[in-house]
Amino acid sequence: MEKLHYEQLGETLYKETLDNGLKVYILPRHENNKTFSIFTTNYGSIDDQFTPMNEDEVVKVPDGIAHFLEHKLFEDEEGDVFDTFSRRGAQTNAFTSFTRTAYLFSSTSGVKDNVKTLIDFVQKPYFTKESVAKEQGIIEQEIRMYEDDADWRLFFGLIAALYEKSTVRVDIAGTVSSIQDITKDMLYQCYETFYHPSNMVLFIVGPVDPDEMLSLVKENQAGKTFKEQGEITRIYGDEPETSYKKEDTLHMNVQTPKVLLGFKEANDDYPLEGLSYELAMQMLLDIMFGPSSEAYEEMYREGIIDSSFSTDFTMERSFGFSAIGGDTKDPDALVKKVRETIRSYKQKALSEEEMAITKKRKIGSFLKQLNSSEFIATQFTRYEMNNDDLFEVVPKLEALTLDDLEKVLQRHFVDDHSSIMKVLPK
Amino acid sequence: MAEVETFQVGSMNVHFQPSKKYKTTTFVLQIKAPLEKGSAAARALLMQVLQAGTNNFPSRRAIRKHLDSLYGASFGGDVSKKGEQHFLTFFMEVPHEKFLQQEDEPLVKKALTFLTSALLEPVRENGTFKESIVYEEKQALKSKIKNIADDKVRYANGRLIEEMCKDETYGIHPYGSYDEVEALTTQDLEQAYESLLENDQFDLFITGPGKVDELTPVLNERKASFKSRAVKTSTTVNGSTNNGREVIEHQDLQQAKLHLGFRVPYTASDAEYATVLVANGIFGAFPHSKLFVNVREKESLAYYAASRYEPYKGLIFAMAGIGFEQFEKATKIMTEQLDALKAGDFTEDELTTTKLMIKNQILEQVDTARGNIDLMYQNVLTGRERSVEERVNEIDAVTREDVERVSKAIELDTVYLLTGKEERA
Numbered sequence: 033m034e035k036l037h038y039e040q041l042g043e044t045l046y047k048e049t050l051d052n053g054l055k056v057y058i059l060p061r062h063e064n065n066k067t068f069s070i071f072t073t074n075y076g077s078i079d080d081q082f083t084p085m086n087e088d089e090v091v092k093v094p095d096g097i098a099h100f101l102e103h104k105l106f107e108d109e110e111g112d113v114f115d116t117f118s119r120r121g122a123q124t125n126a127f128t129s130f131t132r133t134a135y136l137f138s139s140t141s142g143v144k145d146n147v148k149t150l151i152d153f154v155q156k157p158y159f160t161k162e163s164v165a166k167e168q169g170i171i172e173q174e175i176r177m178y179e180d181d182a183d184w185r186l187f188f189g190l191i192a193a194l195y196e197k198s199t200v201r202v203d204i205a206g207t208v209s210s211i212q213d214i215t216k217d218m219l220y221q222c223y224e225t226f227y228h229p230s231n232m233v234l235f236i237v238g239p240v241d242p243d244e245m246l247s248l249v250k251e252n253q254a255g256k257t258f259k260e261q262g263e264i265t266r267i268y269g270d271e272p273e274t275s276y277k278k279e280d281t282l283h284m285n286v287q288t289p290k291v292l293l294g295f296k297e298a299n300d301d302y303p304l305e306g307l308s309y310e311l312a313m314q315m316l317l318d319i320m321f322g323p324s325s326e327a328y329e330e331m332y333r334e335g336i337i338d339s340s341f342s343t344d345f346t347m348e349r350s351f352g353f354s355a356i357g358g359d360t361k362d363p364d365a366l367v368k369k370v371r372e373t374i375r376s377y378k379q380k381a382l383s384e385e386e387m388a389i390t391k392k393r394k395i396g397s398f399l400k401q402l403n404s405s406e407f408i409a410t411q412f413t414r415y416e417m418n419n420d421d422l423f424e425v426v427p428k429l430e431a432l433t434l435d436d437l438e439k440v441l442q443r444h445f446v447d448d449h450s451s452i453m454k455v456l457p458k
Numbered sequence: 459m460a461e462v463e464t465f466q467v468g469s470m471n472v473h474f475q476p477s478k479k480y481k482t483t484t485f486v487l488q489i490k491a492p493l494e495k496g497s498a499a500a501r502a503l504l505m506q507v508l509q510a511g512t513n514n515f516p517s518r519r520a521i522r523k524h525l526d527s528l529y530g531a532s533f534g535g536d537v538s539k540k541g542e543q544h545f546l547t548f549f550m551e552v553p554h555e556k557f558l559q560q561e562d563e564p565l566v567k568k569a570l571t572f573l574t575s576a577l578l579e580p581v582r583e584n585g586t587f588k589e590s591i592v593y594e595e596k597q598a599l600k601s602k603i604k605n606i607a608d609d610k611v612r613y614a615n616g617r618l619i620e621e622m623c624k625d626e627t628y629g630i631h632p633y634g635s636y637d638e639v640e641a642l643t644t645q646d647l648e649q650a651y652e653s654l655l656e657n658d659q660f661d662l663f664i665t666g667p668g669k670v671d672e673l674t675p676v677l678n679e680r681k682a683s684f685k686s687r688a689v690k691t692s693t694t695v696n697g698s699t700n701n702g703r704e705v706i707e708h709q710d711l712q713q714a715k716l717h718l719g720f721r722v723p724y725t726a727s728d729a730e731y732a733t734v735l736v737a738n739g740i741f742g743a744f745p746h747s748k749l750f751v752n753v754r755e756k757e758s759l760a761y762y763a764a765s766r767y768e769p770y771k772g773l774i775f776a777m778a779g780i781g782f783e784q785f786e787k788a789t790k791i792m793t794e795q796l797d798a799l800k801a802g803d804f805t806e807d808e809l810t811t812t813k814l815m816i817k818n819q820i821l822e823q824v825d826t827a828r829g830n831i832d833l834m835y836q837n838v839l840t841g842r843e844r845s846v847e848e849r850v851n852e853i854d855a856v857t858r859e860d861v862e863r864v865s866k867a868i869e870l871d872t873v874y875l876l877t878g879k880e881e882r883a
Contacts, residue, residue, distance in 0.1 A: 040557065041481075042557065064825050065825050114745040118814075121815050121818035141818070166758055169758030170760070171761070180713055181610075286607075287607050323519075329518065390526075399482060
């Protein structure tokens with residue numbers, strides 16, 4: 033077992049890759065009551081075209097199947113896994129993102145049993161025709177719930193305006209009609225392809241003994257056999273560099289209009305590696321539009337924005353985009369001001385002072401986030417799957433130069449790559 | 459966990475909990491007053507204005523720049539109600555310098571100095587609040603009130619409370635109404651501010667890796683400013699006043715939001731508190747609870763189906779997002795689950811599991827700074843000093859008979875449905 037000590041952060045992380053390829057990380061936190069564990073596969077909603085295990089032809093599966101699979105894994109012959117965790121006073125949950133599906137629990141007792149249950153239920157698919165049909169009703173209501181959520185519709189509306197080909201433009205849960213096409217055989221096919229241990233990461237954080245935990249996981253895995261698996265072939269489609277629609281509007285039952293302006297990443301030639309690029313983008317958004325920026329102050333004073341105004345940058349395998357906006361009485365004025373601010377930043381030089389204070393702020397925010405076991409486990413896994421290291425955030429931030437930021441600024445904010453999404457009252 | 463140190467600075471109660479769990483220090487300043495129709499809006503606007511500028515940092519941007527220099531310290535405010543009490547809450551969180559390479563001066567001192575100045579030294583012009591700030595913050599608060607309607611679940615819950623408690627103090631929204639905010643003058647704000655400093659009860663909670671000696675000098679300097687006394691507030695707890703009245707509202711929607719409001723004659727101040735937590739747990743607080751199992755797992759009627767206990771007024775809310783045509787069926791199943799509880803129709807397994815889940819929840823809650831502070835403040839508000847251990851023991855002691863007895867006292871008050879304009883084909 034590898035032991036990684038991060039002196040400045042006061043954290044020690046233990047790591048091992050098992051024979052079957054499963055990566056296990058353990059972060060002891062003895063001051064805590066709670067143990068949090070998350071078991072993640074590198075498979076999400078965008079992985080809808082792939083070559084199934086032991087087959088040659090590429091298949092296209094219905095929208096929303098990764099999320100559907102996430103729901104169905106909670107059920108086995110004996111019933112619901114929720115019950116097994118509940119009987120030990122543990123909370124369990126799961127989520128599906130564009131690129132990952134994660135299963136998790138938290139508990140303050142019975143941790144060893146809970147870790148075993150977590151691994152076992154994820155590694156034991158059980159789908160029947162009846163149970164698939166039953167889940168369709170539940171997921172339909174989940175989809176309807178999001179359909180009434182204006183902020184969700186705004187965000188996904190922006191993505192659908194930016195992207196023409198990539199499956200990222202499709203809702204993670206699919207649609208009420210696409211989930212009707214899902215069968216138990218398709219679920220098994222996706223499962224066999226994407227839930228091999230070599231495609232997965234297990235992270236445990238809490239008051240645990242790393243040796244004890246690791247041998248428990250090893251023993252559990254040694255009792256199971258998995259077929260050898262090579263590289264997974266995934267097809268993402270050829271996404272054009274320019275945005276699909278310059279602008280889109282949705283009319284909904286809302287009081288206040290909402291708007292987002294977004295920029296899509298060009299496909300390749302990144303000036304920085306993954307984590308550094310992401311940090312540089314976050315810094316730029318913060319410098320230009322954070323609560324201490326000139327633009328934020330002006331827009332707040334004019335009543336164009338309120339506390340819902342925010343910026344976001346998402347980058348995962350095969351796609352990346354920024355989103356800037358929020359609730360506003362005047363969507364056009366907001367977009368105009370944001371575009372003007374970007375233009376003026378692209379024309380003038382960034383200052384050392386701006387960069388220094390932004391780094392300071394980001395280091396502090398990172399420390400705040402590290403208080404949360406959930407944050408560490410979830411984000412560490414995410415970075416690990418992108419070949420990065422969460423605990424390198426501070427040194428990577430410190431290493432960024434004005435020149436780096438300048439390159440990222442000029443590359444990312446290109447008008448041809450942008451879209452506007454509005455949600456307006458009916 | 460280390461002992462909480464409690465002491466007074468002027469009339470403010472300070473509660474300091476040293477903890478090595480965190481890389482930051484968290485401050486929560488709770489300001490309590492009675493919930494009243496006439497003052498809620500002014501106090502809500504005051505909370506906005508107090509975050510918009512201090513003597514030293516006279517604008518929102520100046521404040522943010524100062525916070526940036528404290529390594530992006532968080533600072534914010536919130537307005538809420540618990541029972542018939544109104545709260546203004548300031549919070550602040552700042553990294554501890556031992557995790558920072560280039561910092562030796564205690565950041566907690568600077569953070570606390572700033573936090574107290576936000577309360578005591580708002581930016582002034584001609585002896586009162588700045589007109590331009592009052593104007594901007596009024597706009598911001600009005601848009602907050604307006605935007606509540608855009609979150610349909612939150613809106614439906616708010617409407618249920620409004621309907622249930624229309625003749626009670628609890629029916630008042632902590633922000634006041636749009637029109638009340640609109641009508642406020644700078645003078646109203648001035649009065650609200652004076653009254654707050656004179657009459658409200660202040661409790662300051664601090665938790666983090668630092669030492670209390672770093673904080674006391676800052677607080678002692680401000681001692682004279684904390685002159686208010688302990689505030690007596692009271693909440694009326696009553697039975698059902700609407701006897702299951704149905705309120706149906708139509709909007710353009712994809713899913714109906716069904717909210718049931720119940721009365722329970724016990725609050726967190728009562729000995730029955732733990733029993734209500736267990737009863738509500740069997741009813742709807744968890745994935746193994748009756749609501750989730752019957753509404754979602756058995757009938758596939760909903761994605762979410764849950765219940766929540768308001769422990770200061772004695773209310774239980776049950777909610778589910780359902781198809782438009784399922785209103786009657788879902789309401790029937792949901793009320794039947796409560797009837798089952800009253801009839802003692804729950805297994806040993808349901809009882810044991812619920813207790814384990816609640817105990818786990820308490821232990822997990824104290825791992826987070828804000829969660830731990832919430833429990834400490836509940837002890838202050840209820841006057842019942844429950845340690846974490848005592849809370850766990852209280853849950854353990856709940857019997858099947860207790861649950862039946864308390865459940866029998868739960869009464870359906872109002873059924874609120876927010877549904878679509880027409881049936882979907």
